[in-house]
Amino acid sequence: MTAVHPSHGRSDALPHTRATPYLAAAFTLVIILMLVVAVLGWIRVEALHTQMDHLTQRHAEKLDRMHRMRSIVRERFIRMSLIVSTDDPFLRDEYAQEFGALAREFMAARADVERLTTEPTEVALLEELRRLNALGTPIMVSVVEAGLENQQELALSVLLDQSLPKQERVMAHMDLILDTFQQAYQQALDELAQTREQTRRTFLLTAMVATLLIFIIALNVTGRIQRQQEDLLSEVEARRRTEALLRETQEGLERSVAERTAALRETTARLEDAQRIAGVGHWDWDIERGRLHWSDSIYQLFGLPRQGELASYEHFMAAVHPDDRQILQQAVDRALAGDAPYQVDHRIVRPDGEIRHVREEAEVTRDSTGQPVRMLGTVRDITADIAIQQQLWHLAHHDPLSALPNRNLFRALLDQALERTSRSGKKLAVMLCDLDGFKAINDRHGHATGDQVIIHTARRLKGAIRRSDVAARLAGDEFVVLLEDLNDAEEAVAVAGKLLKDINAPIALAAAEVSVGISIGIAVSPEHGETAETLMAGADAAMYAAKAAGKGSIRLAGD
Incomplete structure (x- = not known):
């Protein structure tokens, strides 16, 4: 009997000993399975999130392009109206160029929408829009051409009778496309929401059969999924608010276009009255x-x-x-x-x-x-118009203080001179001149006296060169002289010496008698360069070398 009891004790302990590994294995398997389910669920949610981002991004891009196309259609109509209403040929040409640029921008936006669109229904609607544009474009072109040819009445008639109905039809069709895009987007959102809901239910049902540890893990995963869902819904709501804002902006643009169109008509009527009263x-x-x-x-x-x-x-x-x-x-x-x-x-x-x-x-x-x-x-x-144009050109190309050509005009004249020199075989020289002692005069006698010194210097520069040569003011106390038809660099040096002598002479002003010097750097073409950039750079370097050598010096580029 004493031997039997231990034997029975070992027999009772064996099932528990054997069950422990199986339970541990089963528990581990359950944990692994739940982890797999959790990982798969997380992967699925991330995929849905990515799919939602991609869908929303494409939808926003399509809406942005379509709204831009609507704006372009209205802006083109405004340009046509401006071409018809204005009498200024320059403005008409400018509006016509803007009209053409808007046409190219419209085609680019339409190409972007077509690239983003794959649904057969949407593709068919875009094809219809292309057809409507093809019908309306010749009419708009005829309006622009008539306006450019001063056929205002014909242009206005075609604009109101033919082009405006075509535009309204195009705008209505674009509204239909926008509604179709929105419906397709909403349907895709609903399908993604259903898929997300099914994924969540499957995960919760699986989590219910797990142990307390698995249940805790499941709760953590579920919490993460819920947070992602909230983020996703928040993003969708933000996108919806953005769409509402875009629609509000579109309505504002439409109101603005309507107001401008009414103002344009009123201005056109007043212009007609003004022309009648003007008595041309x-x-x-x-x-x-x-x-x-x-x-x-x-x-x-x-x-x-x-x-x-x-x-x-x-x-x-x-x-x-x-x-x-x-x-x-x-x-x-x-x-x-x-x-x-x-x-x-x-x-x-x-x-x-x-x-x-x-x-x-x-x-x-x-x-x-x-x-x-x-x-x-x-x-x-x-x-008066011609005089204003000439005055504006002069102001844009001359220094207002010295009345000499400014940097832009000098550069253009230098380019022209280089072309002439390449044909004639002669030389030309660029002399960069910087006044010596000008800052001291400004500091001691004031800017008004300094301005008078600039004016007198400009006169002396012009008086020291030929009528065919050019003197210009670059900035501050820096001037430049262009000499053409030279045989050698010595001729330029001789002119520079004359400039040096004339500029050094005292200047009698109301405030005082003052004197300034001048440092001159010379670059000759073709020895020192055959382009405007190289000649200006060479003359500039030579001028700084002249200043370094002492006031009132002359230096050739490369010396």
């Missing part, structure tokens, strides 16, 4: 009877007394500047030979010798056989 000179030539009628404004413009016998084609051509008569006569001949009107800018000479710039426009009326019987035209004084 007009003339009526009865070709069959040889009679020419002038309005009072033409007599005033030409400086002639109001006499009927002066209103003749011969008197008109006699008043035209001799250098412009051939251009005007050719325009009249082309108009009589064809059907197109003409516009010519030319000069007239008044009896007192005053020269005025005018813009003449005319068109021909023909009988049933095609013969010209009448010509109607207008003459407008554009002298």
Whole structure:
């Protein structure tokens, strides 16, 4: 009996001993399986998150391109309206260039949308948009061409009767495309949400069969999934708010375009009234009877007394500047030979010798056989416009203090001189001049005296060189001189010596008598360079070498 009890004791302990490894293995297997499930669930959620980001990004890009296309369509319509309404040919050309640039930008945006679109329904809608654009583009081009050719009434008629309905149809179709994009995006969001929900349920059901440790792990994983879900939903909500903001911005743009269109129409009406009240000179030539009628404004413009016998084609051509008569006569001949009107800018000479710039426009009326019987035209004084253009050009290319050419104009003149030199085989020189002692005058006598020194220096520079040479002011007390048609560098050195002597002479001013010196650096083409950059750099280096050698020195580049 004593031997049996231990035997029974070992027999009872064996099942527990054997069960422990299996339970541990089972527990470990359960943990591993749950970890696998957790990892797979996490991978699935991350994949959904990535898919959502990609979907949202593509949707936002498509919406951005479509909204930009809508804006471009309206901006192109505005440019067409501006071309039709303005009388300034420069502005019309500028608007026409902007119109063409917007067309290219529209095609680029449309290509981006087509690249991002793969759904058959959306592709079909974009094909329809391309077709509508193809129908409307020739009409818009005809409006722009008519506006550029001063056919304002025709351009306005085509704009309102043909182009505007086409644009409204294109805008309505683009709204349909935007709605389709939004519906497809919402459907994809719903499918992703369903997939995410199914993944979450599967994970929770699996977690319910685990131990307390697995349950804790499952809770952690579930918490992470929920946090990711909240982040995802927050991002979706942010994207929705962004879309709402884009729609609000679009509505604001549409209101702005509508307001500008109304203002444009009002401005056009006022402009028509202003043109009527302005009384632009007009003339009526009865070709069959040889009679020419002038309005009072033409007599005033030409400086002639109001006499009927002066209103003749011969008197008109006699008043035209001799250098412009051939251009005007050719325009009249082309108009009589064809059907197109003409516009010519030319000069007239008044009896007192005053020269005025005018813009003449005319068109021909023909009988049933095609013969010209009448010509109607207008003459407008554009002298003030020409003067303003010349003044603006002068201000943009000359130094306001010294009245010398500025850096930009000098650079252009230097480039032209280099081209002439390459053909003639002659030499040219660039002399960079820097005043010595100018800062001391400024500090002691003030900037007003310094300005007078700059003015006197500029006069002496111009007086010391030939009329064919150029003196310019670069900045501050730095000047530059361009000499052409030289045989050698010694000629440039001789001119520099004359400049040195003239500039060193005292300057008598109201405040005091002052003196300045000058340091000159010379670069000669082609020895020291054949481009503007190399010549300017060589002259600059030589000038600094002259300053280092002592005030009032002259140095050649490379010395």
